Amino acid sequence: MGHLDDLQALLGPDRVTVDRFALHLYSKDAGASVGAADVVVFPDTAAEVAGVVRIAAQHGIPIVPRGAGTGLAAGAVPDTGGIVVSTKRMDQIHEVDPDNQTAWVGPGVINLDLSVATSRYGLHFAPDPSSQAVCTIGGNVANNSGGPHCLAEGSTVAHILAVETVLADGQVITFGSAAPDPIGLDLRGVIVGSEGTLGIVTKALVRLMPNPPAVRTMLLAFPTVDAAAATVSDVIAAGVVPAALEMMDQRMAIAVENWLHAGLPTDAAALLLAEVVGEEAAVDSEAAVIQRVGEECGASSIRLAATEEERAVLWKGRKSAFGAVAQAAPDYYLHDTVVPRTRLVETLAEIYAIADRYDLVMMNVFHAGDGNLHPLIAFDASDPDEASRVHRAAEEMVKACVTRGGVLSGEHGIGLEKRDLMPLMFSAVDLDAQARLRESFDPAGVFNPTKVLPLGSRCFDLGSRPVPDGAWV
Amino acid sequence: MTRNDATGQEATLAPDVPVTTPSNVDELAEILAAASREETPLGIWGSGSHRQIGHLPSVQRVVSTAGLTGIVDWQPDDLTVVVRAGTPVAELEAELAAGGQSAVLPEQSGAATVGGVVATGISALARLRYGPTRDRMLQVQAVTGDGRIVQGGGRVVKNVSGYDLPRLYTGSLGSLGVITEVCFKLWPVPPAACTVEVDDVPPAGLVYRPRAVLQTQDGVRVLLSGTRAEIDDQASRLGGTVVEGLQYPEPLEGEVVWSVRVPPKRLAEAVDRLPHGSAFVAQHGVGEVSFAAPGSFDIMDLRTWAESEGGSVVKMAGESSQDPWGSPPPDLDLQRRVIAAFDPCRILEPGRLPGGL
Numbered sequence: 064m065g066h067l068d069d070l071q072a073l074l075g076p077d078r079v080t081v082d083r084f085a086l087h088l089y090s091k092d093a094g095a096s097v098g099a100a101d102v103v104v105f106p107d108t109a110a111e112v113a114g115v116v117r118i119a120a121q122h123g124i125p126i127v128p129r130g131a132g133t134g135l136a137a138g139a140v141p142d143t144g145g146i147v148v149s150t151k152r153m154d155q156i157h158e159v160d161p162d163n164q165t166a167w168v169g170p171g172v173i174n175l176d177l178s179v180a181t182s183r184y185g186l187h188f189a190p191d192p193s194s195q196a197v198c199t200i201g202g203n204v205a206n207n208s209g210g211p212h213c214l215a216e217g218s219t220v221a222h223i224l225a226v227e228t229v230l231a232d233g234q235v236i237t238f239g240s241a242a243p244d245p246i247g248l249d250l251r252g253v254i255v256g257s258e259g260t261l262g263i264v265t266k267a268l269v270r271l272m273p274n275p276p277a278v279r280t281m282l283l284a285f286p287t288v289d290a291a292a293a294t295v296s297d298v299i300a301a302g303v304v305p306a307a308l309e310m311m312d313q314r315m316a317i318a319v320e321n322w323l324h325a326g327l328p329t330d331a332a333a334l335l336l337a338e339v340v341g342e343e344a345a346v347d348s349e350a351a352v353i354q355r356v357g358e359e360c361g362a363s364s365i366r367l368a369a370t371e372e373e374r375a376v377l378w379k380g381r382k383s384a385f386g387a388v389a390q391a392a393p394d395y396y397l398h399d400t401v402v403p404r405t406r407l408v409e410t411l412a413e414i415y416a417i418a419d420r421y422d423l424v425m426m427n428v429f430h431a432g433d434g435n436l437h438p439l440i441a442f443d444a445s446d447p448d449e450a451s452r453v454h455r456a457a458e459e460m461v462k463a464c465v466t467r468g469g470v471l472s473g474e475h476g477i478g479l480e481k482r483d484l485m486p487l488m489f490s491a492v493d494l495d496a497q498a499r500l501r502e503s504f505d506p507a508g509v510f511n512p513t514k515v516l517p518l519g520s521r522c523f524d525l526g527s528r529p530v531p532d533g534a535w536v
Numbered sequence: 537m538t539r540n541d542a543t544g545q546e547a548t549l550a551p552d553v554p555v556t557t558p559s560n561v562d563e564l565a566e567i568l569a570a571a572s573r574e575e576t577p578l579g580i581w582g583s584g585s586h587r588q589i590g591h592l593p594s595v596q597r598v599v600s601t602a603g604l605t606g607i608v609d610w611q612p613d614d615l616t617v618v619v620r621a622g623t624p625v626a627e628l629e630a631e632l633a634a635g636g637q638s639a640v641l642p643e644q645s646g647a648a649t650v651g652g653v654v655a656t657g658i659s660a661l662a663r664l665r666y667g668p669t670r671d672r673m674l675q676v677q678a679v680t681g682d683g684r685i686v687q688g689g690g691r692v693v694k695n696v697s698g699y700d701l702p703r704l705y706t707g708s709l710g711s712l713g714v715i716t717e718v719c720f721k722l723w724p725v726p727p728a729a730c731t732v733e734v735d736d737v738p739p740a741g742l743v744y745r746p747r748a749v750l751q752t753q754d755g756v757r758v759l760l761s762g763t764r765a766e767i768d769d770q771a772s773r774l775g776g777t778v779v780e781g782l783q784y785p786e787p788l789e790g791e792v793v794w795s796v797r798v799p800p801k802r803l804a805e806a807v808d809r810l811p812h813g814s815a816f817v818a819q820h821g822v823g824e825v826s827f828a829a830p831g832s833f834d835i836m837d838l839r840t841w842a843e844s845e846g847g848s849v850v851k852m853a854g855e856s857s858q859d860p861w862g863s864p865p866p867d868l869d870l871q872r873r874v875i876a877a878f879d880p881c882r883i884l885e886p887g888r889l890p891g892g893l
Contacts, residue, residue, distance in 0.1 A: 162801035164740075185741065207696045218694060220703065221671045236867045241799035242847030243668070243823050244657060244707065246890045247865040248874060252670060252703030256696050276744050300613050302636060302724035342744050345766035401692045403614040433694040434614070470690035471697040481697070488690065488697055496686040497699050499877035504870065515698065 066122040070104055070146070073114045078105040078152075089129065089147045093194075095396065095444070096137035096479055100127070103147045109227060109235045109265035112148065116263070116509065117233040119146050125512050128259040130170065130202030133194040135397055136478030138205065138258045142513055148263060150201045156180050157266065163241055164271045165224060170201025170264050177269070186271035189216040192474065193382045204264050207256030209474030211307035211338075211381070214432040216272065218474065220255040227266035228254055231505040241268060253500070258476050259511040261504040275306075275340035279350040280368040282377055283357040284331035288312060291333035292407040294353075294360040295431045298337070299404065303352045308432030309336040309381055315388075315426040315439070322387040325380035331363055335431065336381055384428040385439070391424060392441035396453050400461055402469035404434035413463045414438050421456040423449075435473035436464065462487065477515045485517055494520040553595060555581065559603040561677070561685055561716050567599060568714065569683025572881040580710040580885060582622065582652030585645075588853050589656055590709055590860050590888040601651050604716055609691075612637060615722040616674060616691055621651025621715045632722065639720040640666040644787050651715040657707025661784065662747040662759070664821045666723060673702035675719035678712065681879025691719045704874075710885035711893065712878040729761040731783035734776035737804070737820050743770040749820040751807065752785045756820075759783075785817050790828025792854030794835060797824050798847035809838055823847070831856055864891030 064072075070079045080086075080103050089103045101124070106112045119126045125145035132139050141147050154171035161184040168177060174195040178187040190203055191210035202208070204226065209218045216222070225239030239251035254261050285291040291310055298305065311319070311327075311334045320327045327334060335357070339349040354365055368374040388395045402410045411427070418425035418440065429437040438460055442449045461471060465487045472481055485494060498521035504510075558564040571578050579595035581587075581602075601622035608618040612635050619628055625645040632638055640660045641653055648658075654676075659668040666672075675689035688701025702719075705712055729747075734756050737749060747759040758774055759782050760767040771778045796806045800823040807818050807825055816827035829835075831854065839849040839862045851860035865871070868891045875882070875893055887893070 160799075160801070162740075163799045165799075207700070209694055209696075213694065217667065217671055218696070220700065221667055230870065236870070238867060240846040241823070242797040242842075242845070243663075244659075244797055244850075245865065246848050246850060246861050247867070247893075248711070248871045248889070249657070249670065249703055249707055250867060250870065250874065252706070253700050256700050273741060273744065296613050299615060299724075302727070304615075304724060342762070342766045342769060344769040345763050348763050348765065401690070401694050403611060403616070403692055405611060405613045430694070434692055435694050468691055470692055470695040473692070473694040474696055476696055477698065485698065489687070492684050493687050493698075496680065496684065496701070496878070497688070500699055500701075500704075500874060503873035503877045 066118055066124055066146070067102060069118045070102060070115065073118065074104055074106060074111060089149070090141060092132045092134040092137060092139045094135040094137050094480060096140045096142065098141040099144050100141040100147045101144045103149060105149050105152045107152050109229055112229045112263050112265050113233040113235055115146065115148055116229055116231065120231065120233070120507060120509050126263070126509055127511055128201070128205065128263045130199035130205070131173070131197050133198045134202065134206060134476065134478065135399070136472065136476040136480040138476050138478035138511070138514055140479060142479060150199060153265060159184065161186065164273070165241055166269050166271060168200050168267055168269060170199060170204065170267065172200045174198050174200060174203060181271050182274070185274045187274055188269055189213070189222055189272045190219045193385065200267055200269065201264055204255050204267055205257065205259050206474065206476040209430065209435065211309050211430055214308055214430065215304050215306045220252060222270045223251065223255050223267055224270055225268035226251055226254050226264045228262040228264050230262045231507065231509050235265070239268065258478060258515050260501055260515055261510060263510070277343040277346045278338060278340050278374065279346045280336070280338045280374040280377055281350060281353065282327070282366045283335040283337065283362045284328040284364045285333045285335070286331065286361060286363050288333045288411055289408050290361045291335050292411060292431065294335060294357050294362070295407060296404055297356045297360060298353055299432070301352050301356055303339070303349050305337050305349070305353065305432060306340040307336070307338040308430070310334065310427070310429055310431035311336070311381070311384065312427040315384055315428045318387040318390055318426065319380045319384050321390060323380055323383060325376045327380055328364060336377055381428065388426070388439060388441050392443055394442055394444040396440045396442065396457060398436065398438045398440070398457055398460055399472050399475035400436050400464040400469055401473040402434045402436065402464045402467050404432070406467045406469070407431065407434060410436065410464060410467055410469070414460050417456050417459045417463065421452040423452060423456055430473070433473070434469070458484070479514060482515060483517050491522050495522050553579065553598050555598045555600050557600040557603045561604070561679060564599065564714060564716065565679045565683040565685050568679050568681060571597070571883050572682040575881050575883065577883050577886050580655070580714050582649035583624065583647035585648045586652050586656040586658065588855065589851065591892060593885045593888045595885070599714060601649060601714065601716070607631060608717065615693060616719055617722055618675070618691060618717060618719045619650050620717050621649060623650050624648065625650055625653055633725060636725050637722045638725050639672055639722055641669060641672070643782070643784055650718055654706055654715055654718055655709055661750065661819060664749065664819065665745050665747045670703045670706035672720045673706055673718065674721050676702040676705045676715060677717040678705060678715045680713040681881060681884045686713065689719065693721050709888050711875045711889055713884065726761040726763070728764040728767050729759070729782050730767050730771060731779045731781065732758045732760065732771050732774045732776045733779065734758060734774055738774055742773060746770070747782070750785060751818040751820060753815055757783065788815055788817060788826055788828040790815065790854065791831040792829050792833070792856045793826055793852045794829060795824060795826045795850045795852050796838060796842050796847065797850065798842050798845045799823055802845050802847070806842065809841060826852060861890035868893065
């Protein structure tokens with residue numbers, strides 16, 4: 064029997080599709096890469112996922128796990144064909160445990176739905192990527208997603224206590240637990256952020272955070288990008304770690320304002336959106352520190368959201384920014400790199416210079432507090448010359464960040480997009496170690512085989528022993 | 537108890553084992569490569585303060601990290617520090633405190649080194665507020681069993697480039713290599729702190745995210761930090777007696793110290809199940825209670841219960857004939873393969889982990 068027959072025998076005809084339109088939809092994510100899915104399956108349970116994995120292994124076909132497909136690094140793109148495993152039907156919130164402040168959820172649960180469902184207990188799921196209204200917890204786990212509020216709360220990995228995972232041999236194992244510090248190696252921590260290359264997570268135990276009693280959200284406008292970036296560094300240096308600290312440049316503010324009419328000042332060179340949370344007695348003094356630092360750095364205006372509605376509008380302006388770009392050009396390329404926040408000013412200057420050099424329209428809206436840049440290039444993909452310039456500029460921007468002590472990706476992942484840039488950050492020995500780790504999970508290379516690590520990373524094959532810098536003969 | 541001595545020469549666990557103290561990472565790599573070739577089992581020594589965690593491996597030689605010390609790079613405005621593994625935690629924290637920052641590592645770490653705390657995965661009491669040690673890990677450098685110098689992660693506070701080796705190394709007890717250098721995420725030290733002694737564990741939500749809620753045989757205390765106005769307000773809501781500063785309970789002393797780890801809502805029950813009259817420190821909201829017991833205390837009933845709740849009972853200090861870990865985790869085969877990827881000849885602390893890995 065072929066793999067299609069096997070899949071249909073396992074899942075029935077309705078949850079196995081080779082429909083041309085469906086295959087097209089499941090062959091790309093929110094980024095630019097396009098693959099070609101052979102078949103898309105929609106399992107309901109871990110046992111069914113395990114069955115799919117066994118069939119794939121038997122027939123030597125790769126598996127590409129997929130949540131909502133909002134990724135930008137092509138992690139969910141079936142570039143070498145294979146079986147796309149959609150987690151969308153595993154969308155149950157199995158159990159909310161307010162006493163433990165945890166919940167067991169299916170990977171297909173939408174990020175925002177979880178926080179809505181737990182709000183009656185005064186709890187929320189802290190990671191809040193801009194795509195949170197559509198992206199799934201499974202996707203967040205796969206990419207170790209961030210969002211504005213991971214400045215103070217950490218990325219997804221800090222909020223995942225356990226993962227039920229289907230391994231390459233079809234075993235279903237739960238890594239981690241609601242109890243602290245499970246014994247043995249912390250494989251939970253390495254499965255989170257592994258971009259679907261180590262297994263398929265079929266259930267996650269998430270940590271829920273108490274909703275803060277008080278919130279202050281403020282918008283600061285600056286005459287220069289440098290002044291805004293200096294404010295970011297100085298606020299941290301003053302001992303305040305805000306819940307979120309987001310920056311938007313003038314071009315982006317104009318695009319958002321045209322679209323949303325959120326009252327953003329469009330005459331400023333840069334805007335900062337700052338939020339502090341905590342006890343009522345703490346937030347005012349922290350907000351005052353941000354205000355003082357902003358003034359010292361030359362803020363032209365500072366506005367404190369007076370009501371919850373005003374706060375919501377400010378956040379809507381931030382989180383809808385990428386939608387607003389559609390006015391500027393039909394396509395956009397959204398970048399994700401990180402630099403030490405002390406190098407923000409010079410890195411931003413360099414990134415603007417790169418965009419100018421390639422004659423590209425670039426805007427910036429990003430997580431300034433943790434140095435996580437999101438240069439966004441608006442372009443027309445039907446113009447091959449422009450598309451090529453976008454890619455060359457993007458690569459230069461990554462290099463500009465890495466040479467300043469930064470990293471390739473802060474929250475979007477490596478996928479295919481940055482796979483071949485990994486040697487910028489890691490030595491051959493480092494990449495080989497990562498490849499060995501991956502091999503220990505998935506020796507046959509069933510899961511998302513072309514993603515994350517450059518081909519040939521397992522460079523010390525064939526029984527030869529590694530020789531780092533002539534350490535031994 | 538083990539002597540906290542970086543030379544390791546008087547370690548009760550390895551009294552006559554020769555100690556090698558490499559002065560740099562390359563030297564360490566050569567030592568490990570040679571040991572792998574010769575299949576010589578090695579122990580790894582920071583200060584010896586956590587030596588009694590896990591099974592006692594039989595080793596022919598000890599590698600000390602005492603020659604790998606010091607802060608490599610501290611970027612206060614980036615809230616990051618890179619530090620060599622042999623540096624005592626207390627020394628690192630003292631230096632950071634002078635700049636108003638902290639890595640939020642174990643507060644009562646004695647002579648423990650950075651490498652030891654990371655390798656054992658021990659966390660600060662303030663983990664209720666700041667998360668466990670593993671969430672402070674941004675970058676790790678280690679030398680694998682066969683002498684490869686491997687680095688994972690990055691020196692920025694947010695990073696998803698490649699697999700999360702920094703977290704994988706946390707709690708790996710030497711099985712993946714000798715940790716040589718770590719980059720931690722830092723936190724500013726809040727301007728004010730106090731300890732409030734109360735009669736009972738306060739209900740969740742009475743104060744927003746305290747540093748710690750600790751219960752001992754003598755009562756309950758809530759550790760608070762923040763702005764002056766904030767902690768004064770929190771203290772008045774809690775009632776009880778306010779003492780300035782962060783007052784930690786006395787470290788536990790006894791023949792054996794066990795740690796019971798259960799889902800947080802089961803902690804009160806765990807405390808009730810402790811042997812009558814034991815000295816203990818329970819971390820509410822975290823789900824861990826450590827207690828001192830005589831060597832003769834039979835851990836079985838407590839362990840069976842904790843494991844049925846999805847938790848564990850682990851030996852933290854002292855000598856005991858009972859299993860230091862309890863039932864091995866369900867992913868033992870995979871753990872074995874992961875370890876083989878980093879220590880193919882299995883020379884580093886062999887057998888120390890659960891399941892004798």
